[in-house]
Amino acid sequence: MSAHAFNLDNIDDAVFDAFMNLPENMVGEIIAGELHTVPRPAPKHSLAGSSLGFSIGGxxxxxxxxxxxxxxxxxxxxxIEGDIVVPDLAGWRRERMPTLPDTAWFEAVPDWACEILSPRTARHDRVVKMPLYAHWGVRHLWLVDPDLxxxxxxxxxxxxxxLLKALQEDDEVQLPPFDAAGFSLATLWG
Incomplete structure (x- = not known):
């Protein structure tokens, strides 16, 4: 268990029940005791996230x-800290988390998180989740906007x-914490 231990007692039963009973086409998060829902990503947003995962995953x-x-x-x-959050992608250095947890969730703060922005999620990702990630001590955050x-x-x-850098179109991506290997940003757009 990390210093940011999760406590289910902090979540109202009705909010947690609503979270657990969301339809499969919705993504739910509980932040500061409030349920936030968004539809599953559109295809070009899924493509950007999957392509980014392949590009840095290799x-x-x-x-x-x-x-x-x-x-x-x-x-x-x-x-973490009574919140349930689902970043589009996240990464942990294996030196900090040598093995994956046996649970269906993570209680360890990631070293890197990435949000794939859409018109429906951009405000939430920037106004709600960015400060939360900073509070938790996530060291690196990438925001990817497939529309722009x-x-x-x-x-x-x-x-x-x-802000370390903003890249666009087909710029070469070689940024912390993944600056040891690069890829073209164009691979995210399909």
Whole structure:
């Protein structure tokens, strides 16, 4: 159990029941005791997330032509400090989390998180989730907007997000924490 231990007692029973009974076409999160729901991503948003997972997963998760040493996962369910959050992608350095948990969720704060923005989720991802990730101490955050074809890379510094770089279209992506191997941003757009 991490220093950010999850406590189910902090969640109202009615909110948790609603969360557990969401239809399969919805993604639910509980943040500060409130249920937030969004539909499953549209195809181009799913493609961007899956392609990003492949692009960094090869060198960093599997160690193919890269350093390895990471767990890179799609839509992991995080249970931290009484919140339930589902980033589109997240990564943990294996030195901090040597094995995957036996539960269907994670209680360890990821080292990197990524949100794939859509018109329906962009405000929530920026206004609600970005500050929450900073509070938890996630070191790196990427925001990917498939509609604008933009990737924004942030690093946590003194509890605040600092924009490292914004890339667009087919720029080369070689950004922390995955700067040991690069790929073309165009691979996310299909």
């Amino acid at each position: 060198p960093f998760h599997h160690g193919t032509n890269g350093p390895g040493g990471w767990w890179i996962l799609d839509e992991p369910e995080l249970h 074809r933009v990737l924004e890379a942030y690093e946590l510094s003194a509890g605040k997000w600092v």
